[in-house]
Amino acid sequence: MTAPRADLPISLGQQGRLCPTHFRNCCQAGEGRQEAVRPHFHLIGFKILAVASRLRVRFSSMGKARAEEKGLTLLRGLVRHSPFVLKNFKHYFQNLYRREIRRTNVVAPYAAVLYVTHKCNLACSYCTQKEPDVFSQELPTAETIRLLRIIRKETDSILFTGGEPTLRNDIEALARAARHDLKFRSVLLITNGTLLHERQGLFDSLHSLIVSLDSLEADSTRPMSKPAVLSKVLENLQLAKSRFPRATDITISTVIEEWNIADVERIMDFCGEQGFVFATQTALNEKLPNLRLRQNPRYQALVEKIVQRRRERSQPINGTPKLIRTLLEFGDFQCFPTMFPRVYPNGDVFYPCEPLKKIGGNLLHEGSFNKVFARGRKLYGDIPDCHGICHLFGNVLSSYYAKDFWGLAGDTIR
Numbered sequence: 339m340t341a342p343r344a345d346l347p348i349s350l351g352q353q354g355r356l357c358p359t360h361f362r363n364c365c366q367a368g369e370g371r372q373e374a375v376r377p378h379f380h381l382i383g384f385k386i387l388a389v390a391s392r393l394r395v396r397f398s399s400m401g402k403a404r405a406e407e408k409g410l411t412l413l414r415g416l417v418r419h420s421p422f423v424l425k426n427f428k429h430y431f432q433n434l435y436r437r438e439i440r441r442t443n444v445v446a447p448y449a450a451v452l453y454v455t456h457k458c459n460l461a462c463s464y465c466t467q468k469e470p471d472v473f474s475q476e477l478p479t480a481e482t483i484r485l486l487r488i489i490r491k492e493t494d495s496i497l498f499t500g501g502e503p504t505l506r507n508d509i510e511a512l513a514r515a516a517r518h519d520l521k522f523r524s525v526l527l528i529t530n531g532t533l534l535h536e537r538q539g540l541f542d543s544l545h546s547l548i549v550s551l552d553s554l555e556a557d558s559t560r561p562m563s564k565p566a567v568l569s570k571v572l573e574n575l576q577l578a579k580s581r582f583p584r585a586t587d588i589t590i591s592t593v594i595e596e597w598n599i600a601d602v603e604r605i606m607d608f609c610g611e612q613g614f615v616f617a618t619q620t621a622l623n624e625k626l627p628n629l630r631l632r633q634n635p636r637y638q639a640l641v642e643k644i645v646q647r648r649r650e651r652s653q654p655i656n657g658t659p660k661l662i663r664t665l666l667e668f669g670d671f672q673c674f675p676t677m678f679p680r681v682y683p684n685g686d687v688f689y690p691c692e693p694l695k696k697i698g699g700n701l702l703h704e705g706s707f708n709k710v711f712a713r714g715r716k717l718y719g720d721i722p723d724c725h726g727i728c729h730l731f732g733n734v735l736s737s738y739y740a741k742d743f744w745g746l747a748g749d750t751i752r
């Protein structure tokens with residue numbers, strides 16, 4: 339077990355929020371409040387009433403014809419995406435029940451993140467995955483599929499990641515099993531894109547592919563970096579584009595650091611031209627964002643441009659304007675890490691989250707996330723109130739899903 343990270347929450351000026359010894363607010367007055375099981379059924383009722391009245395106000399502030407048109411568009415959107423919409427509603431109310439009635443922030447998984455390997459053919463400067471703090475051995479194919487079967491019992495969405503997932507010889511078999519045998523409704527894979535030409539079976543199994551790209555300028559002076567392999571990645575992107583039904587099935591994910599601010603804007607333009615979805619976050623260093631970026635005028639201008647394009651819907655961009663601002667301006671948010679649980683290659687699941695380096699249990703042994711989280715909670719307590727310091731997309735998204743679901747839904751539909 340690794341030593342407690344005393345620097346983690348306190349270095350962001352959140353002194354007193356989180357006990358550095360126990361990684362939870364156990365030394366705060368809040369503990370009794372968190373542990374007590376007090377039913378708050380009326381809160382759920384209030385939430386539903388509040389949503390209904392917000393919708394009524396929104397529609398009544400428009401003209402009649404416009405309100406009808408908006409209402410119809412909303413209804414059509416809801417019908418077209420009904421499985422997704424139903425899943426989101428179910429998940430939201432399930433978590434509302436957990437939070438308000440059972441008084442716990444250990445929410446149900448929405449999608450699982452499966453690290454299939456720690457190996458990688460690159461060595462990006464910001465990456466911690468090649469040498470993770472808690473190392474785990476890869477399982478053979480059949481055992482990994484057994485792991486996927488267990489995951490499927492609690493969620494229908496899986497994201498394969500690593501290390502570099504395409505380095506695994508059986509990655510096509512794993513994706514095929516996930517989609518066709520286990521019927522995951524969303525099978526995603528995130529890759530550096532260098533080996534896609536050798537894993538073309540993936541195109542028939544994935545619902546969506548995420549390719550990481552940090553620059554559109556090749557740079558052979560930095561071997562093992564993403565810019566060093568740019569031409570192969572661009573070639574493979576075109577291959578992927580020719581194999582997926584829509585260009586929007588491909589997302590380009592870019593990590594912002596001080597050196598590539600201009601490149602990120604170019605990547606966003608490139609996504610617009612190609613029809614790819616643009617996604618971004620900043621590099622975390624020792625799990626903390628580079629707060630200096632906030633003072634950088636070029637960075638500020640970039641954030642404004644991203645938000646503006648998302649607001650105008652001039653091209654597909656991941657996240658809503660509010661979410662993007664929280665993510666890129668390092669705003670405060672409450673993280674619900676069990677919403678996107680991280681599973682290591684041998685089936686170990688982090689609790690409460692990967693940055694705190696604690697394993698709640700092994701999925702193959704415990705048999706469900708629910709049991710792993712219950713074990714983790716017993717060992718390490720409830721989710722700490724660390725006021726969102728790990729500004730990664732999934733973490734910020736978890737906050738909006740749990741706490742501003744209706745705002746998120748409204749911004750997504752609008």
Ligand SMILES: C[S@@+](CC[C@H](N)C(=O)[O-])C[C@H]1O[C@@H](n2cnc3c(N)ncnc32)[C@H](O)[C@@H]1O
Nearest residue numbers: 464465467500501502528529530550620621622
């Ligand atoms: C760990 S990688 C694994 C998948 C694959 N090797 C790749 O690079 O896409 C998953 C994603 O996390 C991003 N990432 C890695 N280290 C990061 C960090 N310190 N801060 C923010 N993003 C990071 C990568 O750029 C990539 O988009």
Ligand code: SF4
Nearest residue numbers: 458461462465501530
């Ligand atoms: S390609 Fe992915 S896993 Fe490999 S070093 Fe870069 S970010 Fe890390």
